[in-house]
Amino acid sequence: MSIVDLTSMGESQVEVRKEINERLSRLQDEVSDYCYQCAKCTSGCEAHKLLELEPHKIIALLKRGLIDELVNSDLIWTCMSCFKCRERCPQKVAPIDVLFALKNMAVAAGKQIPGNYTAMLQSVLSIGLLQDVKSVATRDNKTVSRSDLGLPDVSKPADPTKFMGMLSKLAVEKV
Amino acid sequence: MKYALYPGCVMPTEQYAYEMSIREIMPKLDVDLVDLKGFSCCGEPIKSVNQMLTLSLSARNIALAEKEGLDIFAPCPICHLALCETKRVLDSDSSMKERVNKHLSDEGLTYTGSSDIVSILDILYDKVGVEKIKQMVKKPFKDLKAATHYGCHLIRPSEIGRSDDSENPQKIEEILKTLGFKPDYYPEKLDCCGGLLTANLPESALTKTGQKLQSVQDQGFDLFVDTCPWCHRQYDSKQIKAGETVAAKLEMPVFYLTQLIGLSMGISSDKLGLNLNLSPIDKIKTGGK
Numbered sequence: 001m002s003i004v005d006l007t008s009m010g011e012s013q014v015e016v017r018k019e020i021n022e023r024l025s026r027l028q029d030e031v032s033d034y035c036y037q038c039a040k041c042t043s044g045c046e047a048h049k050l051l052e053l054e055p056h057k058i059i060a061l062l063k064r065g066l067i068d069e070l071v072n073s074d075l076i077w078t079c080m081s082c083f084k085c086r087e088r089c090p091q092k093v094a095p096i097d098v099l100f101a102l103k104n105m106a107v108a109a110g111k112q113i114p115g116n117y118t119a120m121l122q123s124v125l126s127i128g129l130l131q132d133v134k135s136v137a138t139r140d141n142k143t144v145s146r147s148d149l150g151l152p153d154v155s156k157p158a159d160p161t162k163f164m165g166m167l168s169k170l171a172v173e174k175v
Numbered sequence: 176m177k178y179a180l181y182p183g184c185v186m187p188t189e190q191y192a193y194e195m196s197i198r199e200i201m202p203k204l205d206v207d208l209v210d211l212k213g214f215s216c217c218g219e220p221i222k223s224v225n226q227m228l229t230l231s232l233s234a235r236n237i238a239l240a241e242k243e244g245l246d247i248f249a250p251c252p253i254c255h256l257a258l259c260e261t262k263r264v265l266d267s268d269s270s271m272k273e274r275v276n277k278h279l280s281d282e283g284l285t286y287t288g289s290s291d292i293v294s295i296l297d298i299l300y301d302k303v304g305v306e307k308i309k310q311m312v313k314k315p316f317k318d319l320k321a322a323t324h325y326g327c328h329l330i331r332p333s334e335i336g337r338s339d340d341s342e343n344p345q346k347i348e349e350i351l352k353t354l355g356f357k358p359d360y361y362p363e364k365l366d367c368c369g370g371l372l373t374a375n376l377p378e379s380a381l382t383k384t385g386q387k388l389q390s391v392q393d394q395g396f397d398l399f400v401d402t403c404p405w406c407h408r409q410y411d412s413k414q415i416k417a418g419e420t421v422a423a424k425l426e427m428p429v430f431y432l433t434q435l436i437g438l439s440m441g442i443s444s445d446k447l448g449l450n451l452n453l454s455p456i457d458k459i460k461t462g463g464k
């Protein structure tokens with residue numbers, strides 16, 4: 001099974017999209033009730049100065065139901081998951097969770113997954129971890145491995161086939 | 176005290192110094208670590224792709240420890256949050272728990288909610304305690320001004336029960352004081368390292384790293400202390416590149432908290448993986464400058 005199966009699997013993706021849509025409309029109801037556009041989330045946003053992300057505007061667009069625009073925007077991929085917006089919102093709105101839902105939707109809708117996410121997913125699918133064990137540099141410019149350092153074998157899924165089986169079912173499971 | 180060590184991905188595949196120093200100091204603090212086979216990624220770094228994956232991967236890892244009747248120690252704050260959030264969701268939503276367990280049954284696993292999940296600070300500060308650490312200090316540091324970096328996931332969102340105060344965390348400072356350091360406040364203390372952007376915007380990630388380190392350096396700190404393998408990869412392993420992105424020559428010694436505890440206990444630098452820190456750490460010695 002490959003990443004393509006996981007993220008754009010024909011019929012079944014319809015189900016995934018339906019579920020993310022439901023999640024988004026729940027969030028939409030929530031923000032419509034509670035967010036009063038004070039922009040406290042944006043004032044502390046780690047991605048604001050550097051990448052021009054404005055979480056309160058994301059919320060404003062969601063309030064107006066402009067989900068397609070949001071899903072197609074590159075801006076949603078600039079959030080660095082610092083959780084400050086969720087921590088500090090006086091109304092207990094969580095812009096970060098809206099952003100996660102929008103990104104999940106972008107993937108389920110078959111938009112290209114940006115950057116290295118594809119490789120990370122691929123790696124989780126095949127060995128269970130984000131990346132395989134690496135050899136690393138030392139201060140004196142040597143290269144050492146995990147075992148050189150006396151560390152035990154890395155823990156990873158014992159039966160990759162069964163593990164993959166679980167993940168593949170997940171791709172069509174409700175979110 | 177006995178815990179299953181949940182290593183996650185980044186620590187056991189490249190941030191070996193964190194793992195080595197944890198394996199060295201924990202037994203000396205009467206914390207037994209048990210290695211289990213079969214763990215996978217916690218799923219948090221791919222939450223942007225599919226949140227359900229995160230939930231199921233985390234539940235799967237918790238279930239592995241539950242099967243052995245063990246509580247879980249997750250040294251990586253990102254893993255720790257993923258496992259804690261999953262526990263919170265599954266313990267309060269039985270239909271979600273059922274759904275996740277249907278998947279886990281393929282591997283003969285079941286999530287029940289019986290295991291506790293603790294972070295590096297939960298263990299060091301709340302379980303072991305500074306008094307005990309103090310007793311173990313043989314070679315204290317002296318007169319070194321330390322900047323702390325908690326890592327976003329260790330302190331936010333507080334709604335999910337994090338390890339310290341979200342706006343004014345002090346537990347790392349308290350531990351550093353018992354080792355002889357002089358931790359001090361700096362305005363950028365809560366800023367993010369940018370590490371999770373590495374997946375799609377690596378340059379911006381490095382800019383965040385460089386900006387924070389530069390202000391720490393400008394404020395005259397002697398060293399920078401972290402507890403997260405993602406953050407440490409940014410601040411230590413990639414420090415030179417981070418400096419280039421902000422046009423600064425960064426020369427900031429960066430340590431894992433666990434390495435400093437180990438050094439002050441008199442453990443040799445080899446065993447604590449100090450040879451793997453790529454930032455200029457040589458000027459920092461026990462006993463003072």
Ligand code: SF4
Nearest residue numbers: 035037038039041089
């Ligand atoms: S901080 Fe909360 S209430 Fe204020 S704009 Fe942001 S989401 Fe809305």
Ligand code: SF4
Nearest residue numbers: 045079080082083085
């Ligand atoms: S979690 Fe994302 S949106 Fe929220 S403050 Fe941090 S970078 Fe900004």
